[in-house]
Amino acid sequence: MKNLLILAVGWFVLSSGVRADQSVPDGWTAESPRREIRPDFTWDPSGGPDQGSLIIRADHRAGLMGSWTRTIPVQGNHHYRFSVDRKTEGVALPRRTGVARMVWLDASGGKPKHAEPSDLSYRPGERPRAEPELPKLVSTRDGWDRIEGVYLSPPNATQVRLELHFRWGEPHSSVRWTVPKMEVTQAPAPRTVRLATVHFQPRDGKTAKQKREQFATLIADAAGQRADLIVLPETLTFYGSGGSYADAAEPIPGPSSDYFAKLAMQHDTYIVAGLIERDGHLIYNVAVLLGPDGNIVGKYRKVTLPRGEIEGGVTPGDQYPVFETRFGKVGMMVCYDGFFPEVARELSNRGAEVIAWPVWGCNPLLASARACENHVYLISSTYMDFSDNWAQSAIYAKDGTTLAHAENWGSVCVAEVDLGKPLHWPSLGDFQAEIQAHRPVVDPIP
Numbered sequence: 531m532k533n534l535l536i537l538a539v540g541w542f543v544l545s546s547g548v549r550a551d552q553s554v555p556d557g558w559t560a561e562s563p564r565r566e567i568r569p570d571f572t573w574d575p576s577g578g579p580d581q582g583s584l585i586i587r588a589d590h591r592a593g594l595m596g597s598w599t600r601t602i603p604v605q606g607n608h609h610y611r612f613s614v615d616r617k618t619e620g621v622a623l624p625r626r627t628g629v630a631r632m633v634w635l636d637a638s639g640g641k642p643k644h645a646e647p648s649d650l651s652y653r654p655g656e657r658p659r660a661e662p663e664l665p666k667l668v669s670t671r672d673g674w675d676r677i678e679g680v681y682l683s684p685p686n687a688t689q690v691r692l693e694l695h696f697r698w699g700e701p702h703s704s705v706r707w708t709v710p711k712m713e714v715t716q717a718p719a720p721r722t723v724r725l726a727t728v729h730f731q732p733r734d735g736k737t738a739k740q741k742r743e744q745f746a747t748l749i750a751d752a753a754g755q756r757a758d759l760i761v762l763p764e765t766l767t768f769y770g771s772g773g774s775y776a777d778a779a780e781p782i783p784g785p786s787s788d789y790f791a792k793l794a795m796q797h798d799t800y801i802v803a804g805l806i807e808r809d810g811h812l813i814y815n816v817a818v819l820l821g822p823d824g825n826i827v828g829k830y831r832k833v834t835l836p837r838g839e840i841e842g843g844v845t846p847g848d849q850y851p852v853f854e855t856r857f858g859k860v861g862m863m864v865c866y867d868g869f870f871p872e873v874a875r876e877l878s879n880r881g882a883e884v885i886a887w888p889v890w891g892c893n894p895l896l897a898s899a900r901a902c903e904n905h906v907y908l909i910s911s912t913y914m915d916f917s918d919n920w921a922q923s924a925i926y927a928k929d930g931t932t933l934a935h936a937e938n939w940g941s942v943c944v945a946e947v948d949l950g951k952p953l954h955w956p957s958l959g960d961f962q963a964e965i966q967a968h969r970p971v972v973d974p975i976p
Contacts, residue, residue, distance in 0.1 A: 555709050558584060562596035569594040569696055578708045579615060579674050586696035587704035598694040598707060601635070606685045607645065609717050612665050613678035614694065614710035620703030625667070625966045628705040630677050631693040632663040634684050642684035644954055660684045661959025662693075664967055674708075679963075680718050721950035723857040725884065726757035727911045727943055729923035729936035731769065738767035738778060742786050742803075746793060752942045753797035758857050760942075762790075763911040763923075764804035764865050764888040765815060775815075775842045779808035783826055787818050795824030800855055802862060804888030804911075807831070812845045817862035817888050819853055828853040832864040833873055839866075850876035858883045858949045861906075865889040868896050868910075871903060878904035878965070883949050885909070892921040902930030905962030907947055915939075928953045928962065 554573040562568035570587045577583035588594045604610065612632055618624045636642040643657040665679035683690070694707040732744045745762055752760045763769070767786055768778035780786055786805050794801045800821055807814045807829070815832040831847025832839075850873065852861045861882030867873040868887060877885055885900070887910045901908040905928040912921040916937040924935035925945040933945035952960040 554584070555582070557600040557602070558598050558709075559600070560586075560596060561599050562594075564595075567594050567596075569596045569699065571596065571598065574706075577706060579672065581708055583617070583706040583708055584694060585704060585706050586694075586699075588696075588699040588701055590701050592701050593698050595695075595697050595699075597696065599691060601689050601691045602712065604634075604683050604687055604690050604712070605714075606642075606683050606687045608683050609680055609715050610683060610690075611678065611680050611713045611715040612663075612692075612710060613676065613713075614665070615674045615676055615708040617674050617706040618704070619706075620700055621705065622700060623971065624675065624705075626968075626971070627695075627697050627699050627703070628675075628707075629695040629697060629967045630665050630707075630710070631695065632665070632681065633691040633693065634660040634663075634687040635689045635691060636684075636686050637688045642686045645682070645685050658954045658956045658959075660687070661954075661957070663960065664963040666963065666966075680715060682717070718950055720948045721858060722946060722948050723758045723884070724756050724944055724946045725907060725909050725925050726752040726755065726760045727909050727923045727925060727936060728752065728760065728762050729911065729916075729941050729943070730763070730939060731913050732766055733770050736771050736773070738771075738780065738786055739789075741767045741769065741771065742789050745790075748940065748942055749790075749793050749797060749801065752944065753799050755942065755944045757799055757942075757944050759800045759802070759855070759860065759884065759886065759909070761802045761886045761909040761911045762804060762888060763913055764817075764890050765806055766804050766888075768806055769913065775806055775839065775844055776808075776813055779806040779813040781809070782807045782816065782818060782829055787820065787826060790818070791820040791824045791826065794820040794822055798822045800827070800860070802860075802886040802888065802909075804864060806844075813843065814847060815839060815844055815864055816847075817864050817886060819855075819860060819862065819886070821855070827855065827860075830862040830864070832867060834866045834870055836866045850880060852877055852880040852882045860884050860886060862886045862888075865892065868892050868900055871900070874900040874904050874906070874908075875969075878906055882906055887911070889921055890914075894920065894922050894924075897921070897924070897926055898930035898932075901926040901928060904965070905929075905953060907949070929955075 560571035572585045575582040584598045732741045807816045819827040821827040861877030891914045908926040914921040925933045934943040936943040
């Protein structure tokens, strides 16, 4: 087996696109689940960014489906990099219509099993069957989307079927695919990160300065455990102050965000602090991400407000920002946001791998659900006593299980995770990779 399997093979130079039953790149065939929904398949030898393109096009009818497919040999227990370019025309949702898949097969043409037991299995210790891999969109240039991913082939895999799909297209829409590449590559380096939560009620003092300074030793404790991201609770300068939301509100940047930014730089880590922001005549419940360079990486304004905040004159936010850090992409939400699936979903739609969640109190089942349904890591920092069996200060895994939790006030818990390690489920495979292709289309409700 050569170290490089290039699928771009010779083809006939033609002056225009050709039908699927004429000359196309070697080994590629056109398929459709049913003849009556079969789209049109053509090959354009000059229709790609630097080569030809495999085209699937709808006629005047909606909902047509088909795919270009090819099966090639592979070796088991090898890492492969898949890459392909895609261009759509007249397609409303390329994430659903233009989908690339890889299906591992054994010598008999069946699905092999993964090398390791699933992290979550209905039968503990069982090796899950290898389900289709869905490479992700990584960049766009000149109208072409680059879709790629690195995958470990199952031990007894001998071949892989490559599929370039056109699904449920609009009338006269089309998807162009370049000829994909499969390259043997090195195993990706682990993306290890240490996530920490602080379990503390700042009961003493009345001022913002007195409240925030109570977290210094806890941040130092977490940093001493090599935490890369430390999450503090919600509205921490307001808690137990006896004042109103407006009394605790500050500009951002401002004294409290500056204080935590200095601690982040001192300990070479990231800190998420729950504060109340004043912006002119408006106030917001916010989570602020401070970086190891001592600057504000970004802030998130709480989108869903409970009765008390509405009655207290707080304004909701309307954005779902996700921020790049040196270890991965971080999103934030605040307390009541966790009662609704939309907030965490919008963050994961934008690439969040970790969601920091300062939260006063919440049903812990909702924390598990938000992590599980998006296959992200979630860190909650709460004001609830552990014995209440309510919200926990905890780190949740992609499957919604609790990796670590804090039981005592004034304590810190830390969990080490690998952001690059996929979670394979029985019958679903890497569900996180499937979310964008499978999640529904939702019309806005007035």
